[in-house]
Amino acid sequence: MLAPDTKIIDFIKEHHVLTIATSSENKPYISHCFYAFSEEENYFVFSSDKKTRHSAEILANQKIAAGIVLETKMIGKIQGLQITGKVSEADDFKISKAKNIYLKAFPYALLHLETLWIIEPDFYKLTDNRLGFGKKIIWQKTF
Numbered sequence: 001m002l003a004p005d006t007k008i009i010d011f012i013k014e015h016h017v018l019t020i021a022t023s024s025e026n027k028p029y030i031s032h033c034f035y036a037f038s039e040e041e042n043y044f045v046f047s048s049d050k051k052t053r054h055s056a057e058i059l060a061n062q063k064i065a066a067g068i069v070l071e072t073k074m075i076g077k078i079q080g081l082q083i084t085g086k087v088s089e090a091d092d093f094k095i096s097k098a099k100n101i102y103l104k105a106f107p108y109a110l111l112h113l114e115t116l117w118i119i120e121p122d123f124y125k126l127t128d129n130r131l132g133f134g135k136k137i138i139w140q141k142t143f
Helices: 006-014 053-060 095-105 107-112
Strands: 017-024 027-034 036-038 043-048 063-069 079-089 115-128 136-140
Touching: 006 079, 006 115, 006 136, 017 043, 017 053, 027 043, 027 053, 036 095, 043 095, 053 115, 095 107, 095 115
Parallel strands: none
Antiparallel strands: 017 027, 017 063, 036 043, 043 115, 063 079, 079 115, 115 136
């Protein structure tokens, strides 16, 4: 499997808030989460209480869409990343690494660390107008 384009990875590393879209019973919902990213494993880690609506929906349906965006009104600087993938609770195999990744990015989270979740992307689409108006870079996981 080819790794995502370095421009996608660089964009992910420049930001720290991810908007996650979930759904249940044909009712969409979004939430915003701080994230840490493992370039080596190509996955995101975020922390959230299992009692939240998005966590309950993830437990019922692991497939999500997500986005990261640079807020700007300058057309030539517009950047945004769209993601699809699946989310799961960090299991015994990944929990230690996920915790280290997340706490390195957000050390204060140690005071109130909730359930750690892992997003494994299967698709990225980066729009980056700095590379040309409407320029898209697409990566899709090959199975």
